[in-house]
Structure formats: C-alpha cells, structure tokens
Amino acid sequence: MERIYDVVVIGSGIAGLFFAQKVAGLMPQGRVAVITKKSETESSTNYAQGGIASVMSSKDSFDAHVADTLTAGAGLCHRRAVETIVRCGPQAIQKLVSIGVGFTSEKGKFDLGREGGHSTNRVVHAADLTGREIERALLNACRKKKNLDIFRDTIGLDLITYEYRGRRRCGGVYAFTQQKREFSSFYAPVTMLATGGIGQVYYNTTNPTIATGDGIAMAFRAGARVANLEFIQFHPTTLYSPGRKPFLISEAVRGEGAILVNSAGVKFMKKYHPQKELAPRDIVARAIDSELKEHGDEFVLLDISHLQGAFIRRRFPNIYKECLRRGIDITKQPIPVVPSAHYCCGGVMTDIYGRTDIEGLLVCGESAFTGMHGANRLASNSLLEAVVMADFAADAAVEFRTTNQFPEIPPAEWWLHSSVIRQKEKVIISYDRLFLRKLMSDFLGIVRSEDRLKMAHERVHMILKSIDSYYLSQPASYAIVELRNMAQIAALIVRSASRRKESRGLHYILDYPRTDDLHWKRDTIIKPPRRKAPGNNIRIRKRKNA
Numbered sequence: 143m144e145r146i147y148d149v150v151v152i153g154s155g156i157a158g159l160f161f162a163q164k165v166a167g168l169m170p171q172g173r174v175a176v177i178t179k180k181s182e183t184e185s186s187t188n189y190a191q192g193g194i195a196s197v198m199s200s201k202d203s204f205d206a207h208v209a210d211t212l213t214a215g216a217g218l219c220h221r222r223a224v225e226t227i228v229r230c231g232p233q234a235i236q237k238l239v240s241i242g243v244g245f246t247s248e249k250g251k252f253d254l255g256r257e258g259g260h261s262t263n264r265v266v267h268a269a270d271l272t273g274r275e276i277e278r279a280l281l282n283a284c285r286k287k288k289n290l291d292i293f294r295d296t297i298g299l300d301l302i303t304y305e306y307r308g309r310r311r312c313g314g315v316y317a318f319t320q321q322k323r324e325f326s327s328f329y330a331p332v333t334m335l336a337t338g339g340i341g342q343v344y345y346n347t348t349n350p351t352i353a354t355g356d357g358i359a360m361a362f363r364a365g366a367r368v369a370n371l372e373f374i375q376f377h378p379t380t381l382y383s384p385g386r387k388p389f390l391i392s393e394a395v396r397g398e399g400a401i402l403v404n405s406a407g408v409k410f411m412k413k414y415h416p417q418k419e420l421a422p423r424d425i426v427a428r429a430i431d432s433e434l435k436e437h438g439d440e441f442v443l444l445d446i447s448h449l450q451g452a453f454i455r456r457r458f459p460n461i462y463k464e465c466l467r468r469g470i471d472i473t474k475q476p477i478p479v480v481p482s483a484h485y486c487c488g489g490v491m492t493d494i495y496g497r498t499d500i501e502g503l504l505v506c507g508e509s510a511f512t513g514m515h516g517a518n519r520l521a522s523n524s525l526l527e528a529v530v531m532a533d534f535a536a537d538a539a540v541e542f543r544t545t546n547q548f549p550e551i552p553p554a555e556w557w558l559h560s561s562v563i564r565q566k567e568k569v570i571i572s573y574d575r576l577f578l579r580k581l582m583s584d585f586l587g588i589v590r591s592e593d594r595l596k597m598a599h600e601r602v603h604m605i606l607k608s609i610d611s612y613y614l615s616q617p618a619s620y621a622i623v624e625l626r627n628m629a630q631i632a633a634l635i636v637r638s639a640s641r642r643k644e645s646r647g648l649h650y651i652l653d654y655p656r657t658d659d660l661h662w663k664r665d666t667i668i669k670p671p672r673r674k675a676p677g678n679n680i681r682i683r684k685r686k687n688a
C-alpha cells in the first residue's frame with residue numbers, strides 16, 4: 143500500500159511526538175504520519191523516572207549546567223551543542239507545560255531534584271513518573287491535530303532513498319504491520335527518525351523491548367554516518383529481579399541520600415570517588431561491577447530506609463509500589479541492585495536541527511548524535527536534548543518541505559513482497575537474539591579488553607552472516623527485522639570500541655587504562671559503505687491525500 147504525507151515520523155517517544163505535534167501545528171495544510179512499532183506509549187520515554195535537567199532556579203546558572211555536562215562528557219562533548227541545548231532548557235520546560243505536562247511544583251515553583259554529576263538541584267520531574275506524564279500530554283496534543291495520523295503496530299523496515307542532483311535523499315520509509323501482514327510505503331519529502339536507543343542489544347538492560355537500535359541501523363544502511371557508539375551508559379542501579387521485567391531504581395534515590403552497601407555490609411563508594419553515591423554514573427557502575435566481581439555476588443544493596451517512610455512514599459511512589467509488589471519494602475529494607483545497559487551516547491550524526499548526511503532525513507532523541515553527551519551522559523540531559531532538538535527540527539522540517547517537491551518514488555524493494563506468509567519456526571531467530579545479547583553483555587559490558595573485543599568481532603560477524611542468509615528467505619516478522627538491526631548495531635559497537643585505544647568516560651578497556659588526549663580526544667566516526675541508491679529515471683509524484 144502507498145501512503146503519501148508531507149512528513150513521516152518514525153517513533154512515538156518524546157522526540158517523535160514533540161516534533162510531530164509542532165510540525166502539524168506549523169503546517170495546518172500539510173499531513174503528518176507517526177508510525178510506531180507497538181502501542182503509542184511503548185517507548186523509553188514512558189519509563190523515564192528522574193526528570194529533565196534544566197536551569198530553573200536563581201541559585202543555578204547556565205554556566206554551571208554546561209560545566210557539569212562537560213565534566214561528565216570527559217573531554218568529548220561538543221561545546222556549542224551543549225551550550226545551545228542547556229540555554230534552551232527553561233523554554234523547553236515551559237513549552238512542555240503549555241502542552242499540558244504537569245510537573246511537580248509547590249506554590250508555583252518547580253520541585254527540583256538532584257542527580258549524580260549535577261552540582262545543584264536542577265531536575266524538573268513529575269513525581270517519579272516523569273516520562274509517563276510527558277508521553278500522556280504529548281500523545282494528547284498529537285491526537286488533537288486533525289492533520290496527524292498515528293499508525294500503531296507498524297514497524298519501519300528501511301528508509302526509501304534515491305539520488306537527486308548528485309546527493310542522497312530520503313523519500314520516506316518502508317513499513318510492515320505484522321497482524322495484518324501488510325507492507326506499506328510511506329512517501330514524504332521529510333522523514334524524522336526518532337526510534338530511541340539500543341539497550342536490547344544487551345542481556346541486562348533498563349530499556350523496553352522496542353529499544354533495538356532500528357533507526358540507527360536503518361540510517362547507516364541508507365548512507366548516514368554514525369559516531370561514538372562505544373559509549374554505552376550502564377545504569378548502576380536496576381532492581382535485581384531475575385527473570386522479571388527490568389525495573390530501574392532512579393538516580394534520584396541516591397540524590398535523596400540512599401547509600402550503596404556490599405554483601406559484607408561495607409559502604410564502598412568512598413573507596414572509588416570523593417562524591418561517593420553522587421559520583422557520575424560510569425564510576426558508580428564500575429564500582430558496583432568491581433564489588434560484585436571481588437565478592438562473587440549477584441547484587442549489591444541500595445539503602446534509603448534511614449529516611450522517613452512518609453517522605454519515601456511521597457517522593458518515590460512508583461518505586462515504592464513496584465518494589466513492594468516484588469516483596470521489598472524500601473522504607474524498611476535495602477534494595478538489591480545491579481548495573482544494566484541504559485543509554486547510548488552515540489548515534490546518527492546530526493546537527494542541532496536533527497539534519498543528517500541524507501537530505502530530507504532528520505534524526506532526533508536518543509538515536510541522534512549531536513555531541514551533547516561526549517563520552518558520558520550527565521543524568522537527565524537526554525530528555526532535555528530530545529525535546530530541544532525536536533523543537534529545532536520541526537522548524538527545519540517546515541523549511542525543507544516548503545522549498546522542496548514531493549519525493550521521487552523509487553520502486554518498492556522486491557523483498558517487501560516476498561513474505562506475506564506466516565512464520566512457522568521462530569527458534570533460529572530467538573536463539574540468535576539471546577546469543578547476541580549475552581555476547582554483548584559478556585564481551586562489551588562495563589569493562590572491556592582487546593581479547594574479548596576480537597572474540598566479539600568474530601562472533602557478531604558470524605551472526606550477521608547467518609541473518610543475511612535467511613533474512614530474505616524467511617517470512618517477515620518483527621523478530622527478524624529487529625534481529626537484523628540488533629546485529630548491525632552490535633557490529634558497529636564492536637567496531638567503535640575496537641578503534642578507541644584508551645579508556646575514557648564510558649569506554650573502559652583493561653589494555654589501555656589511561657585517557658590519551660593526544661591521540662584520542664576525538665569522536666569515533668563510522669562511514670557506511672557507498673551503495674548506489676535507485677532514482678535515475680524516477681518520476682516526480684503529484685501530491686495527493688493519504
């Protein structure tokens with residue numbers, strides 16, 4: 143099926159929805175489609191607890207927020223991106239409020255939380271369900287737009303690209319709906335990729351199942367450069383609850399005074415950093431990893447029970463309830479926690495407007511790489527970056543749309559028609575998925591080594607080859623599409639990590655334990671192989687309604 147829009151958005155997290163509602167408002171005559179692979183709310187955004195970092199108090203300053211971000215980024219932040227995003231913070235918060243986001247406040251003042259690496263309280267939040275509140279309000283705003291259609295259960299497969307006056311252009315996305323077994327081509331002069339992170343490439347992750355790196359893999363296949371994919375942030379404190387859905391114990395719990403203790407009952411953080419529990423995440427995650435290895439334990443304990451029960455229940459209602467549901471009363475006992483893959487600091491190379499190497503393709507949010515986070519993200523800077531970028535990108539999209547015609551339409555790729563049959567056997571795909579995730583956790587986790595990287599390289603390429611051999615012959619399914627993308631992302635992470643011969647920020651390698659500013663104070667950029675896009679003799683499509 144062919145669908146024609148002015149703008150197509152892939153993803154319904156904070157980046158995709160903020161962008162979509164703004165573009166739909168700026169172009170009342172234009173039509174906007176949002177495609178999302180599960181339900182509208184299923185996204186990392188929906189699970190964000192802590193909040194959005196922004197300078198909102200007279201005791202704080204832009205300079206201080208910039209300085210904290212640069213310190214966490216360990217020398218690799220792009221200063222201009224950091225300064226622009228930080229300065230746009232207060233406006234971004236006001237825009238969210240005017241869309242209907244209800245942040246926690248008292249007497250007209252936002253309650254500002256404190257998180258690791260921040261020199262002061264600056265995290266705007268909605269209790270400990272900030273992401274859910276943002277998703278709710280943004281979806282509401284999108285649903286009110288008459289020129290905006292949302293397609294749920296629709297997975298983007300690959301970008302539609304073509305050559306135009308010697309440059310690569312994006313003309314939309316091929317998509318698939320598993321339930322109906324229907325393929326669609328969404329054609330549009332502007333495509334926004336906002337597909338979030340890559341956490342599912344790892345066995346232990348805080349990310350929901352949608353986070354399989356689809357957008358980064360699609361953009362790379364289409365010809366866009368990616369950068370800094372070796373910098374994967376591990377959240378130090380995920381609830382230890384084997385076999386159950388991951389549940390994150392927000393950094394804000396440490397911000398309020400929770401203490402980390404090992405199985406011997408020793409408070410260990412003072413051994414690793416002067417800021418103790420409030421040290422940057424990579425240091426806390428490595429400290430826990432080291433304690434677990436030293437003591438042969440499966441988890442350490444995070445204790446907040448010395449604070450008043452009523453305060454804990456009011457400040458962390460969701461964490462309190464979820465832990466209680468799993469048999470832990472956090473007002474009375476410590477919480478067992480482990481580190482898990484949480485955030486990807488790298489992604490598709492973009493400017494602050496989300497513009498990429500490919501004309502007509504914008505990327506925002508966690509899939510994008512602006513240089514904001516450098517070698518390590520400062521807590522709560524990602525929602526800020528996503529909303530500020532989406533805001534800028536909406537202006538760029540409208541400008542591009544008004545100065546460019548409808549896309550030339552390449553023929554649908556032949557393999558799209560190959561599989562409207564239902565799948566019988568899923569075992570190969572689920573086996574490869576599990577193998578890949580275990581491999582990444584074991585070989586490319588918090589602490590790396592040259593030997594493990596070499597082994598990971600061989601094994602990931604074996605999986606990639608095997609997927610290539612059955613991708614086209616198997617009936618289409620979300621599982622196989624995701625596995626192909628996950629393997630592509632794993633290969634890119636291995637390549638990036640193997641290139642960097644130093645330890646910096648989130649990349650810690652035993653063979654090169656020092657930071658080497660002379661040779662490595664630069665981004666790890668990977669160029670995709672040059673592949674000719676179709677489009678030499680393609681007609682211009684006339685606009686018609688979707």
Ligand SMILES: Cc1cc2nc3c(=O)[nH]c(=O)nc-3n(C[C@H](O)[C@H](O)[C@H](O)COP(=O)(O)OP(=O)(O)OC[C@H]3O[C@@H](n4cnc5c(N)ncnc54)[C@H](O)[C@@H]3O)c2cc1C
Nearest residue numbers: 153154155156157179186187192193298338507508522525
């Ligand atoms: C548990 C948790 C807590 C967090 N807490 C915080 C916090 O307190 N503060 C902070 O700043 N950051 C936090 N983060 C990080 C932050 O939530 C994310 O970086 C941010 O929400 C990413 O937004 P996004 O719009 O880029 O992607 P997402 O919110 O992940 O949205 C991605 C969307 O793309 C869709 N999608 C993916 N692939 C496809 C495809 N192939 N086709 C169609 N649709 C697709 C998904 O279904 C989803 O709708 C947290 C993350 C997690 C997991």
